[in-house]
Amino acid sequence: MTIHTAIPNIGLGTYMMSPDEAEKMTYEAIKVGYRHIDTAEVYRNEKGVAEGIKKAISNNIVKRSDLFITTKVFPGSERWGQSQKTYQDVVEAFNKSLERLELSYVDLYLIHSAHADQTRVEQWKALIDLKQEEYIKFAGVANWNINHLQELKENNLLLPDTNQIELHPWTQQPELVSYLKENKIHIIAYSSLVPLSTWRSKEGENSLKTSKMDAEGSSDDSLFKSLANKYNVKESQVLLQWALQNNYAVLPKTIKISRLKENFNFSFLIDDDDMSLIKNENKGGGITWEWGDPLLVD
Numbered sequence: 001m002t003i004h005t006a007i008p009n010i011g012l013g014t015y016m017m018s019p020d021e022a023e024k025m026t027y028e029a030i031k032v033g034y035r036h037i038d039t040a041e042v043y044r045n046e047k048g049v050a051e052g053i054k055k056a057i058s059n060n061i062v063k064r065s066d067l068f069i070t071t072k073v074f075p076g077s078e079r080w081g082q083s084q085k086t087y088q089d090v091v092e093a094f095n096k097s098l099e100r101l102e103l104s105y106v107d108l109y110l111i112h113s114a115h116a117d118q119t120r121v122e123q124w125k126a127l128i129d130l131k132q133e134e135y136i137k138f139a140g141v142a143n144w145n146i147n148h149l150q151e152l153k154e155n156n157l158l159l160p161d162t163n164q165i166e167l168h169p170w171t172q173q174p175e176l177v178s179y180l181k182e183n184k185i186h187i188i189a190y191s192s193l194v195p196l197s198t199w200r201s202k203e204g205e206n207s208l209k210t211s212k213m214d215a216e217g218s219s220d221d222s223l224f225k226s227l228a229n230k231y232n233v234k235e236s237q238v239l240l241q242w243a244l245q246n247n248y249a250v251l252p253k254t255i256k257i258s259r260l261k262e263n264f265n266f267s268f269l270i271d272d273d274d275m276s277l278i279k280n281e282n283k284g285g286g287i288t289w290e291w292g293d294p295l296l297v298d
């Protein structure tokens, strides 16, 4: 099976959730119908996700095989006072994630970013071997640019099944998207909801979103508000549907049950003219990572 058919196109994002929130929202999301949960070692909530999964399985809502669980290894970087993970470090980090998740395999394992310029290739070799040994069903990367992926080609290595990147109407990455499509690397879009005025609006939820962008997102003239009115849906649903129509999987994160449903239950099509209008909204680089766009690392 390829990742294109295996991956549920709407998953629950869990960044900035505490372990308790992750437990509750994983369980509630599975109840709503989500089958894909996205976590990472650096989110420090894998144990919460594990509890939510266990509860859903013990209440006979799903079987393990119905779920698609993604986690990520942080590559390590001097930038954060860390050493770059070696092949062996990646295998150890994977085993720890598996233990915290209380799983015997994960569906998708990702290298969280390309910051480990010295050990990126050996990190990728570790993922290829984990896949070969069937500890992971699919192996991928996140935040890798064309040069990072070309480096794998130059080393005659298999390419990732997926690249998880920031993608929404303000950050469309046309060149990278074309490259990924040409190379049959599935695209998972993260931070789909950046243009909303409610996106990461709480104290401490940092990013590179400027007050000008905030004002633009909140304005009554915003394109997404007018499209939401036109299609009689929520603005969040316009943003998610835009991604789905581009064949990206999405990972909306919320700690509110009503939003969980809103982000999952919708059915409409954005027409071609409106897709063209949205194309004009691209502003350029990444907004999500407060330390700078990870696609720009060497």
Ligand SMILES: NC(=O)c1ccc[n+]([C@@H]2O[C@H](COP(=O)([O-])OP(=O)(O)OC[C@H]3O[C@@H](n4cnc5c(N)ncnc54)[C@H](OP(=O)(O)O)[C@@H]3O)[C@@H](O)[C@H]2O)c1
Pocket (backbone or CB within 6 Å): 012, 013, 014, 015, 016, 038, 039, 112, 142, 143, 164, 189, 190, 191, 192, 193, 194, 196, 198, 199, 200, 201, 234, 236, 251, 252, 253, 254, 255, 256, 259, 262, 263, 288
């Ligand atoms: N690989 C990477 O480097 C990377 C980076 C960023 C994200 N991700 C993954 O992608 C996931 C999603 O990205 P994200 O967390 O940046 O943001 P997101 O899903 O684009 O947006 C979440 C924000 O929007 C609010 N929100 C959610 N649903 C809403 C709705 N229906 N209406 C109004 N507001 C809504 C949430 O607030 P409430 O929670 O209060 O509802 C939260 O502040 C992450 O959780 C993570 O799993 C990966």
